[in-house]
Amino acid sequence: MNAVHCHQIEKSFGTGETQVKVLRGVDFTAERGEMTFLVGPSGCGKTTLISIIAGLLGSDSGKVSLFGESLAELSARDQILFRRRHLGFVFQQYNLLPSLTAAENAAVPLLAAGMNRKAAVKKASDLLGVLGVGHRADAAPRLLSGGQQQRVALARALVHEPRLIICDEPTAALDHKSGESVMELLSSSAVHPDRAVVVVTHDNRVFHFAHRIAHMDDGIITHTETNTASTPSH
Amino acid sequence: MIFVAFRMLIGDRAKYIGLLFAVAFSTFLLQNQSSIFSNLMKRAGNQIRDVTDADVWVMAPKTDYFDQTKPLQETDLLKVRGVPGVDFAVRIFKGLPIANTRSGHFAACSVLGLDDTTLVGAPRNMIQGDWRDLWKPNSVIIDKAGYLLLFPGEELRLGRELELNDKLVRVVGISDALPAFTTFPLIHARYSEALTFQGRQRQQLSFVVARPRSDVTPEELANRIERETGLKAMTTSRFQWASVSYYLKNTGIPVNFGITVVVSIIVGLVVTGQTFYLFILENLKQFGALKAIGVTNGVMLMMVLFQSLLVWFIGVGFGTALSATFFNISPFVIQLRHFILFWESAVGVAAFMLLVIGLASSAGLIRVIRLQPAEVFR
Numbered sequence: 149m150n151a152v153h154c155h156q157i158e159k160s161f162g163t164g165e166t167q168v169k170v171l172r173g174v175d176f177t178a179e180r181g182e183m184t185f186l187v188g189p190s191g192c193g194k195t196t197l198i199s200i201i202a203g204l205l206g207s208d209s210g211k212v213s214l215f216g217e218s219l220a221e222l223s224a225r226d227q228i229l230f231r232r233r234h235l236g237f238v239f240q241q242y243n244l245l246p247s248l249t250a251a252e253n254a255a256v257p258l259l260a261a262g263m264n265r266k267a268a269v270k271k272a273s274d275l276l277g278v279l280g281v282g283h284r285a286d287a288a289p290r291l292l293s294g295g296q297q298q299r300v301a302l303a304r305a306l307v308h309e310p311r312l313i314i315c316d317e318p319t320a321a322l323d324h325k326s327g328e329s330v331m332e333l334l335s336s337s338a339v340h341p342d343r344a345v346v347v348v349t350h351d352n353r354v355f356h357f358a359h360r361i362a363h364m365d366d367g368i369i370t371h372t373e374t375n376t377a378s379t380p381s382h
Numbered sequence: 383m384i385f386v387a388f389r390m391l392i393g394d395r396a397k398y399i400g401l402l403f404a405v406a407f408s409t410f411l412l413q414n415q416s417s418i419f420s421n422l423m424k425r426a427g428n429q430i431r432d433v434t435d436a437d438v439w440v441m442a443p444k445t446d447y448f449d450q451t452k453p454l455q456e457t458d459l460l461k462v463r464g465v466p467g468v469d470f471a472v473r474i475f476k477g478l479p480i481a482n483t484r485s486g487h488f489a490a491c492s493v494l495g496l497d498d499t500t501l502v503g504a505p506r507n508m509i510q511g512d513w514r515d516l517w518k519p520n521s522v523i524i525d526k527a528g529y530l531l532l533f534p535g536e537e538l539r540l541g542r543e544l545e546l547n548d549k550l551v552r553v554v555g556i557s558d559a560l561p562a563f564t565t566f567p568l569i570h571a572r573y574s575e576a577l578t579f580q581g582r583q584r585q586q587l588s589f590v591v592a593r594p595r596s597d598v599t600p601e602e603l604a605n606r607i608e609r610e611t612g613l614k615a616m617t618t619s620r621f622q623w624a625s626v627s628y629y630l631k632n633t634g635i636p637v638n639f640g641i642t643v644v645v646s647i648i649v650g651l652v653v654t655g656q657t658f659y660l661f662i663l664e665n666l667k668q669f670g671a672l673k674a675i676g677v678t679n680g681v682m683l684m685m686v687l688f689q690s691l692l693v694w695f696i697g698v699g700f701g702t703a704l705s706a707t708f709f710n711i712s713p714f715v716i717q718l719r720h721f722i723l724f725w726e727s728a729v730g731v732a733a734f735m736l737l738v739i740g741l742a743s744s745a746g747l748i749r750v751i752r753l754q755p756a757e758v759f760r
Contacts, residue, residue, distance in 0.1 A: 195756075199756035202674070202756075204674055204754070204755045204756035205754065205756040225678065228676050228677075228678050229676065231674075231675075231676040232675065232676025232677075233676070235676070237671075237674055237675065239671065243667065243668070243670075243671035245386065245389070245390060245393075245668050245671075246393055246394075246668075247389045247390050247391075247392065247393020247394070248386065248389050248393075252386075252389070256386065256672070256675060257675050257676070259383055259385065259386060260383060260672070260675055260676055260677045260681070261676075265385050304675075
């Protein structure tokens, strides 16, 4: 069973003459235990596709299933609960809450799931330690470097042990060294036999981390290549 | 997630304090202005309220309020006394003579002449002296504000002399009478002496005050007096409200205060509402991230509700504390004596602020609920 399976996904924005067809029948899969990159030029529909995969956006037609479960068949509330339980996100701009500490930020998915605050922050702090920013657990995001903020965001994506991690341009706001470092961490800590990682990027300097690269252009997946020389992750 | 909501709220100290200040000062402004207005209007009926011995006031027909009197005939007193249900009825004279001091200060004074035998209507709250000393010849009681006006900068002391219409009288008491709407010193004297304080008219009896027997209500007695004497009779409470109502209708005070209160409401709405609304909008990206992570709209609602209730509670608390402090200090200013913070004003303004914050947070919440979590990818 694929971790992510998209079949003939179509999506348009706007109506009438202003309608723009962003996805034109996308077929996409991501396997467990792999890091799948979704690459392509700006405006080709990458972000729209991962939004649909994550259940943040509905598609006009086609079918999305995550670990064999069709999101469209779930109620709106169950979709949210599914997302909370099984998905982790890493955003381009980190989207950390500025008023929380690094550890508290990383603990948000656990808090949202109803875990006791102390236990949640403790678990998040431990994970920050694993990711090499344990010493900054009590720091506010504004006091962290870009690389450190992205590690905190990575901890937030991993802390509740989701089965699918979706990363949107995780290295776009980082210099090359920090980007490499974050990708190494993502590769070593996120890739897991029962977990899939989907990374949207156009940073070709980090392509070597991918197990599989899906190339997208003008709303369709043009081809997918398997990267046999991917950096070992586990 | 309440913890996250709390930290989001206090995270930006400057905005948080600004938000609290907006709520606190709007609260203070509204409570302060509405209470001062109410206190000022209440003064129009204070002299009536101060006559605690009587329940029914009898006056010439067409009398509108306390400060407007047309003398009654002495026989009217007897007519009132003859109405069934009257326990007692006594006369009151109200005049506005000029009082002079030895040092040359003078002021128009509101004089209440009380029944010589019973002293019904004598001030009961005395700062110095005893109201029973009015039975002594050539004696008056003056209120504290009036004393300070006629004897500026001098300590309160009994035995001082006043001259009214060439008649020398001695201050035997200083009262803490409720302040009247006008700023005139308030002098209490016996009826027979008060008549001599100003030029004599053919009729001098301003009011008859009466008390009903225990089996008759004041309203019932007032109706009977009107029916049987043809005079106008009102209960103390009704007469107070009639006086307040006169000033409300015939002065620009309600308009002035009304404008201030309306402006305060608008300022409260705009500043508080907009500040809170902007606070939510500025956090929209964060709310979007939380939605993407899997926080439900119900939890978002709870978070915004918690934030708004906390801001309301602390802001209104501060504002009310400021108002309470103001009205605790105000008695030290003689012009503001007996001004209080009305609980109706405190509660009403608190409810209004809750409505304002509720509206602002609802407007913000609609944005949060409608927010597409996919926006965080853009």
